[in-house]
Amino acid sequence: MTWQTAVAISILANVATTLVQRSYSQKSSVPATFPPAASYLFGVVPVGLIAGFFVFPHAITWSWWLVLLLVLQGTSMALAGLWGFQVAKRLNIAQQLTIGRFTQILVIALGWGILGEGLTMPQFIGGTILLISALLAIWAPVKTNGQAQRKLSVSSIALALAASAALAVGLVTEKAILGHMEVGGVFLVGWTVQCLGMLLLAAKDVSRHNLQKLKGYELRSSVLMGVANGLTGVFYVYAMFHSDNISIISAVMSVGLPLSVLGAYIFLHERENHALMWLSLAVSFAGLLVMAL
Numbered sequence: 001m002t003w004q005t006a007v008a009i010s011i012l013a014n015v016a017t018t019l020v021q022r023s024y025s026q027k028s029s030v031p032a033t034f035p036p037a038a039s040y041l042f043g044v045v046p047v048g049l050i051a052g053f054f055v056f057p058h059a060i061t062w063s064w065w066l067v068l069l070l071v072l073q074g075t076s077m078a079l080a081g082l083w084g085f086q087v088a089k090r091l092n093i094a095q096q097l098t099i100g101r102f103t104q105i106l107v108i109a110l111g112w113g114i115l116g117e118g119l120t121m122p123q124f125i126g127g128t129i130l131l132i133s134a135l136l137a138i139w140a141p142v143k144t145n146g147q148a149q150r151k152l153s154v155s156s157i158a159l160a161l162a163a164s165a166a167l168a169v170g171l172v173t174e175k176a177i178l179g180h181m182e183v184g185g186v187f188l189v190g191w192t193v194q195c196l197g198m199l200l201l202a203a204k205d206v207s208r209h210n211l212q213k214l215k216g217y218e219l220r221s222s223v224l225m226g227v228a229n230g231l232t233g234v235f236y237v238y239a240m241f242h243s244d245n246i247s248i249i250s251a252v253m254s255v256g257l258p259l260s261v262l263g264a265y266i267f268l269h270e271r272e273n274h275a276l277m278w279l280s281l282a283v284s285f286a287g288l289l290v291m292a293l
Helices: 003-027 034-055 064-090 093-099 101-113 121-144 146-150 154-177 183-203 208-213 217-243 246-268 274-292
Strands: none
Touching: 003 064, 003 093, 003 217, 003 246, 034 064, 034 183, 034 217, 064 093, 064 154, 064 183, 093 101, 093 154, 093 246, 101 121, 101 154, 101 246, 121 246, 121 274, 154 183, 154 217, 183 217, 217 246, 246 274
8 A cells, every 4th residue: 555545645634624523512421521531542553453363463672761751642632632623613624724734834844853754855856836726715704604613712722722733743743753753653552552551541531420411322422433433543653654655644634624624514404614625625635636746
């Protein structure tokens, strides 16, 4: 499988995760720490164990530096999961994902500055086109739902930015971890550490009353969200490893925004401007073609 195919599958799985999380967050009655922890425990980690043991090589070179990287990644991804679920409850998909573009910008900056991974000129131009398509997607709510757009609170924006920053740190750390282990090791060890971080966050909210709520619809939605997220991660890490450039992968992943907005229009009835969505999709695909040069 080529890294281009892997990143395409990762984008589609990520769109599914976004839609499920948005729908679920509107109905969930459990503490916000529970759904991310349950999704990792019953969805992400099982997918990772299967991929790590049976699909990918998983040799690991242990060192104290690797342990520190795992702790940093586990902490940042746990916070990103918690804050991301809270953001999904507050903001519609177009709003949360557009603010979430800060993740791609920060990943590219960190990948360029810390890991020394740059972009070729076609990749830079294509990535810029993809970001323009993201701006077109977010302009739609301004035209059709401008009043709600102006009511965005400072706390919601700050939370979305914090979630984006935590996710960026986690993704760049994951790329650094790949220098110490094969791809399967990330799924077996890295994702287990992330799950432990989320379980520790959820521990403060554990009570008999809250645990009784985590069943039926709540549990099914968490598992579905986790499986989709796990598939996103498996193919994302595969693409990142085989392309050996986290900056270009992050730029390509920007196409997920207009696809998610379109999905929200169709399945969640978040009615944004239809013409602008199609224009955004067309621009995003043009950006992908430029990057392919």
